[in-house]
Amino acid sequence: MSNAKVLPLLEPELVEPCCPPLTERPLTADEADRTAKMFKALGDPVRLRLFSAVASHEGGEACVCDISDVGVSQPTVSHHLKKLKEAGLLSSERRGTWVYYRVEPSVLAAMGQLLTKAAAA
Amino acid sequence: MSNAKVLPLLEPELVEPCCPPLTERPLTADEADRTAKMFKALGDPVRLRLFSAVASHEGGEACVCDISDVGVSQPTVSHHLKKLKEAGLLSSERRGTWVYYRVEPSVLAAMGQLLTKAAAA
DNA sequence: CGTCTATGTTGACACACGTCGAATCAACAG
DNA sequence: CTGTTGATTCGACGTGTGTCAACATAGACG
Numbered sequence: 643m644s645n646a647k648v649l650p651l652l653e654p655e656l657v658e659p660c661c662p663p664l665t666e667r668p669l670t671a672d673e674a675d676r677t678a679k680m681f682k683a684l685g686d687p688v689r690l691r692l693f694s695a696v697a698s699h700e701g702g703e704a705c706v707c708d709i710s711d712v713g714v715s716q717p718t719v720s721h722h723l724k725k726l727k728e729a730g731l732l733s734s735e736r737r738g739t740w741v742y743y744r745v746e747p748s749v750l751a752a753m754g755q756l757l758t759k760a761a762a763a
Numbered sequence: 764m765s766n767a768k769v770l771p772l773l774e775p776e777l778v779e780p781c782c783p784p785l786t787e788r789p790l791t792a793d794e795a796d797r798t799a800k801m802f803k804a805l806g807d808p809v810r811l812r813l814f815s816a817v818a819s820h821e822g823g824e825a826c827v828c829d830i831s832d833v834g835v836s837q838p839t840v841s842h843h844l845k846k847l848k849e850a851g852l853l854s855s856e857r858r859g860t861w862v863y864y865r866v867e868p869s870v871l872a873a874m875g876q877l878l879t880k881a882a883a884a
Numbered sequence: 885c886g887t888c889t890a891t892g893t894t895g896a897c898a899c900a901c902g903t904c905g906a907a908t909c910a911a912c913a914g
Numbered sequence: 915c916t917g918t919t920g921a922t923t924c925g926a927c928g929t930g931t932g933t934c935a936a937c938a939t940a941g942a943c944g
Contacts, residue, residue, distance in 0.1 A: 664871075665823070668816040671834065674808040681811070685803030686932080687795040695789040702786070706891065713792065718933055720892050739890060739941055750785075754878030757871050807902080827921065839903055841922050860911055860920060886944090893938070901930070908923070914916085 663759040680753060683729030688712055689722045693731060696743050703744040784880040801874060804850035809833055810843045814852060817864050824865040 662673060669677065684690055695709035696702070710719050723743060726732040731750070732743045783794060790798065805811055816830035817823070831840050844864060847853040852871070853864045 664815050665818045667819050668830075669812050671808065671812065674811040674815070678806055678808040678811045681802050682806030685799055685806040687792065687799040688932085690795040690799045690802070691790050691792065694785050694795070697786045698788050709789075714932085715934055716891075717893080717935080721932080724892080736891090736940080741891060750878050754875050754880075757875030758879055759875075809902080831921095835902085836904055837921075838905080838923080842902080845922080857910080857921090862921060887942100888944105889940105889942085891938105891940080894936085896935095897933085899931085899933100901928105903927085903929100905926095906924085908921100910921080911919090913918080 662756075664756055665759065677756070680729050680731065680749065683726055683731055686722065688714055688718070689726055692719065692722055693726055693745070696732060697745045697750075702747070703742050705740040705742050707740060709743075783877075785877055786880065798877070801850050801852065801870065804847055804852055807843065809835055809839070810847055813840065813843055814847055814866070817853060818866045818871075823868070824863050826861040826863050828861060830864075 662669065684693065691712045692709055695712075696704045699708065706719065706723065710716060712719065714722075723732065723734070727734055727743075731746055733746060734741055734743050736742075783790065805814065812833045813830055816833075817825045820829065827840065827844065831837055833840065844853065844855070848855055848864075852867055854867060855862055855864050857863075
């Protein structure tokens with residue numbers, strides 16, 4: 643692969659207010675496709691534990707070494723963290739030896755509002 | 764099957780406040796397992812569209828025939844509705860010729876609070 | 885440089901999942 | 915009772931997903 647600068651198109655999908663309220667009108671295929679990706683990311687027990695571990699850690703960020711005790715091998719932990727990052731729920735940053743993962747509060751808020759608004763209707 | 768009254772144990776799992784806030788503490792394996800089931804149910808585009816169609820329908824209930832236009836075959840629609848029902852997000856009732864599905868507001872509210880509380884922390 | 889620890893990546897495997905066609909069941913019309 | 919329409923169940927198929935062992939990469943520390 644070339645080492646040249648990649649196109650800006652390659653950056654992760656923007657964390658837009660992607661979530662039309664569930665009770666307002668039936669979701670379109672495209673809306674459902676985007677929204678389902680996030681729910682799917684949280685639809686695995688191991689990922690949910692990892693995400694909760696990061697979210698409940700001090701400052702909403704945690705080193706991988708602090709949250710790797712979820713009963714699966716280390717490569718599997720890395721795999722799930724990658725999935726969560728691809729879904730836009732986590733972001734990672736390398737600081738020296740360790741890699742830290744942080745939660746993406748805006749995405750969580752959007753998902754929460756999507757459900758609470760739905761429940762309130 | 765017998766027509767006698769079934770034991771109360773057979774009723775669907777109670778809609779308890781099953782959701783410890785995501786940022787309070789890391790979820791246990793059991794908590795994550797239960798919570799992930801609900802997110803997983805919403806993690807499929809077709810199911811999300813079906814759920815949204817029911818939730819946005821008048822009175823929060825809809826006949827299957829009204830929401831079957833999601834681009835998949837009718838058996839597949841039935842399959843997904845069953846999944847949503849098993850996850851506790853929908854309930855079904857037969858009225859004459861048609862079967863109506865309704866949303867379970869309390870479950871939605873619990874999931875929403877789980878996320879919004881997480882985002883607020 | 886070499887080595888050690890911490891993460892991420894690859895390849896492979898078993899299993900779960902979404903999908904459909906065909907068969908089946910449920911209610912209604914004749 | 916027979917036929918028709920709505921809805922679920924069954925059986926099968928292809929794909930996706932979670933998991934691991936093995937290997938590769940990135941810093942840190944002598």
